[in-house]
Amino acid sequence: MQSPWFRASFVLTLLACVASVTSSAATPTDPALVSAVGSPARSPTAAARDSARHPVEELTFFGLAPTMTVVELWPGGGYWTDILGPYLSQGGRYYIALPASGNAEEDAGVKRFRARIAAEKDRLGTLHETTLGAGHFDIAPPGSADLVLTFRNLHNWMDGGYADEALAASFKALKPGGILGIEEHRGRNDQPQDPKAKNGYVRQDYTIALAKKAGFEFVASSEVNANPRDTKDWVDGVWTLPPTLAQGEKDRARYVAIGEADNYVLKFRKPR
Numbered sequence: 001m002q003s004p005w006f007r008a009s010f011v012l013t014l015l016a017c018v019a020s021v022t023s024s025a026a027t028p029t030d031p032a033l034v035s036a037v038g039s040p041a042r043s044p045t046a047a048a049r050d051s052a053r054h055p056v057e058e059l060t061f062f063g064l065a066p067t068m069t070v071v072e073l074w075p076g077g078g079y080w081t082d083i084l085g086p087y088l089s090q091g092g093r094y095y096i097a098l099p100a101s102g103n104a105e106e107d108a109g110v111k112r113f114r115a116r117i118a119a120e121k122d123r124l125g126t127l128h129e130t131t132l133g134a135g136h137f138d139i140a141p142p143g144s145a146d147l148v149l150t151f152r153n154l155h156n157w158m159d160g161g162y163a164d165e166a167l168a169a170s171f172k173a174l175k176p177g178g179i180l181g182i183e184e185h186r187g188r189n190d191q192p193q194d195p196k197a198k199n200g201y202v203r204q205d206y207t208i209a210l211a212k213k214a215g216f217e218f219v220a221s222s223e224v225n226a227n228p229r230d231t232k233d234w235v236d237g238v239w240t241l242p243p244t245l246a247q248g249e250k251d252r253a254r255y256v257a258i259g260e261a262d263n264y265v266l267k268f269r270k271p272r
Contacts, residue, residue, distance in 0.1 A: 029060055036087040041123055046079050049243065052260040054224045055083055061222045062181040062267060068146040071095040071139050071173055073132055073166070074153045078113055081124065084149075085117075089125025095140045100133025134162050137169035145173045151183045152263070154207060155197035155238075167214035171270055180216055180268040182207060183225065185238045185261045200238030204264045216268035223264075230262035 037055050064070070070088060075081045075096055088094045098113070099106040117124055130139045139148070148170040157163040170180050187193060187201035208218050234240035238261045240247055245255055 027060060029056060030064075030066070032066055033059060033064065033083075033087055036083045039082075039086065041086075041120075042082050046082055049079065049260075052225070052227075052242075053079070055080070057224045058181075058183065058222070058265055059083070061220075061224065061265060062147060062149065063179055064147060065092075067091040069093040069095070069140070069144055071097060071130075071145045071148045071170075073097045073139065073148065073150040073170070074099055074156070075113060076109065076151075076153075078116055080149070080151055081113075081117070081127070085124030085127060093128065094125065095128045095130055095145070097130045097132040097139040100131050100136040102133070132166060132169065134160060137165055137172075139169050140173040142172050143175050145178055146175060147179050147181065148174055149181045152185060154182060154184045154210075155200050155202050158195060158197040158202065163210060164214065167210055167216075171214050171216060174270040176270055177272045178270045179219070180211065180270070182211070182266045182268070183263055184266075186226075186230075186232075186264045188232050198237065199232075199234075200261075201232050204266070207264075207266060211266070211268045215270065217271055219267040219269050221264060221266050225260075225263035225265055227259055227262040229258045232262065 034056055037050065064084075064087075066087060068088070070084060070092060072080060072084060072095070075098070081096065084094060098110050101107055101110075117127055128140075132139050150166075150170075154163060154166075157166045167180075174180065184207055185201045187197075187203035187206070189203060189205070193203045193206045204221070212218065230241065232238075236246035238244075241255050241258060242260050245252060247255065
């Protein structure tokens with residue numbers, strides 16, 4: 001026969017679980033964010049990736065709000081800028097930290113990005129440009145940001161040898177209580193982490209350790225962008241998979257069927 005203590009303990013545990021699930025499920029989705037993601041002004045190519053990248057769910061998980069000061073690190077082709085720019089244009093402030101000059105491929109990407117935002121400045125709003133790269137870590141005024149976001153960039157900073165400095169810059173830019181959001185390709189736990197992340201994958205525990213080293217508190221993780229079909233043993237690393245498809249037409253159908261990489265989404269907080 002179960003003791004009264006056991007029954008009470010079980011009930012309290014059950015209630016805690018229910019409360020946790022309810023709290024998670026009750027996180028409201030901002031209609032303005034849904035509208036920004038669903039905008040017909042976004043390119044069909046970008047919108048086609050929404051089913052793999054889950055922008056509404058991910059940005060809601062990070063706690064994005066329209067009046068925030070947000071810093072996006074290395075926006076690449078502008079997938080997230082297309083969403084964040086219009087969303088923040090009325091009541092927020094939006095910093096874009098672009099790669100430092102010196103790498104031909106990155107310089108070309110920055111040139112394309114600048115041309116694009118110049119052509120769409122009325123839609124995207126005001127973007128405050130800063131720089132992130134070796135020797136360049138002033139991504140926003142100290143203590144000014146509510147949210148710093150980076151999507152699939154940590155492996156590049158590891159390869160460049162300044163991942164610690166990039167995370168320290170994020171910590172410096174954030175207000176106390178501010179949030180750092182990291183999305184990255186998930187490395188295998190059964191293999192040691194390459195400190196240069198040459199295959200584009202970073203172990204989740206390694207990322208958490210780096211962020212904690214910079215002073216952050218780990219808040220939560222999301223599996224919204226998980227992909228169990230990604231075995232992470234590709235000849236060209238993560239770039240074998242979409243959208244890069246580094247193997248060209250070789251086994252293309254197979255890689256398209258696998259889809260984009262297995263990605264973790266992590267939320268950290270600067271202590272108050």
